[in-house]
Amino acid sequence: MKTILVPIDADEGQEARLQAAFDLARACSGQVVAVQVTPYAAYAVGDAGLGAFPITSLIEAVEGERRRERTAVEARFAAEAVEWQWVARDGDLVDSLAMLARLADIVVMNSGPFSAAASAKIALTGDVAIGAPTPVLAVPPASRGLMVAGPALVAWDGSQEAALAMRAAMPLLRMAASVTVLTVEEKNPDLRARDAAAYMARHGINADVMERSADGDSIETVIRAVLTETGVTWMVQGAYGHSRLRQTIFGGVTRGLLGDAPVPMLIAH
Structure with missing residues (x-):
């Protein structure tokens, strides 16, 4: 960067x-x-x-x-x-x-x-x-800096957007104290969170894998709960996996988190 x-x-x-x-x-x-x-x-x-x-x-x-x-x-x-x-x-x-x-x-x-x-x-x-x-x-507007060396979270669903965001974040993920790959609902069962973690391991990043079920909650709600639970200082997420128009009308994980982000977010589309 x-x-x-x-x-x-x-x-x-x-x-x-x-x-x-x-x-x-x-x-x-x-x-x-x-x-x-x-x-x-x-x-x-x-x-x-x-x-x-x-x-x-x-x-x-x-x-x-x-x-x-x-x-x-x-x-x-x-x-x-x-x-x-x-x-x-x-x-x-x-x-x-x-x-x-x-x-x-x-x-x-x-x-x-x-x-x-x-x-x-x-x-x-x-x-x-x-x-x-x-x-x-x-x-977030109230944020006062970016703790690059703090713990980081990668939100993973197997999508192209998630992969682009993860790869773009690699230089920063190498500096993080710890990296957690969180999956709630994967769109591509052939590219699971453990596969993303294995990819990062080949680049010298040791990441833990966390799999959570939505259990009736929204994906956004689960991500927010994990952010609080793990105390991460920044996160990585693919941006707008569905069409932008659909997310604007009906909402979506990206739009929801951007609207009231608990931590700085590195996003890519």
């Missing part, structure tokens, strides 16, 4: 994103790339019927806000003593992050809960997870 993207937006989750990005950079000797994206809507001039609008003044105001935000965040980088660079762009945040992620290793976003615009924020994280060719680390 040498190149770590983190969006800069001065929102309620920014401090959590920055702290997690700093921890990743220190653990992996990597570089944090701060991505500041200004939507085109910021340059909107309003209703033409209102008369002429000083476009130059509007652009100067937007640029002034950009500079103030950058100055504040640069002070945070200086205090953390990590390698970093700044990228400023205009346009769509998801599109920009997905494009820049082609030459990155991970994108740090937020999970929930959020006090405002929760659905929109979760949708952004989900869209980046689907659109970017890298994993996404989704951290």
Whole structure:
């Protein structure tokens, strides 16, 4: 994880994103790339019927806000003593992050809960997870850092998404104090949790296997119970195994956990 993207937006989750990005950079000797994206809507001039609008003044105001935000965040980088660079762009945040992620290793976003615009924020994280060719680390807004060396949990169901997330997380799983592979309902009986553990063992990661039955509970409920029981500090999960539209309408494990995540989640699609 040498190149770590983190969006800069001065929102309620920014401090959590920055702290997690700093921890990743220190653990992996990597570089944090701060991505500041200004939507085109910021340059909107309003209703033409209102008369002429000083476009130059509007652009100067937007640029002034950009500079103030950058100055504040640069002070945070200086205090953390990590390698970093700044990228400023205009346009769509998801599109920009997905494009820049082609030459990155991970994108740090937020999970929930959020006090405002929760659905929109979760949708952004989900869209980046689907659109970017890298994993996404989704951290709760109240989180203060990522304990990479703490115990980790891999949620396994035999799906392609679970396998992609597990493989993407390997550099970090090697640093974890312990790794548990949890299976509740496997979609592919030919690729069981013990097979995932054997794969990791060949890469120097010794993982315990935990098999749980749902017993009438949702998979999300079981995962949350195991997270509490094992005291893990971060987890790995495939993102949106069913169609995104179906999960948006009916819910799903990914959407449920992202909405109120108990620990940072590394997700991949």
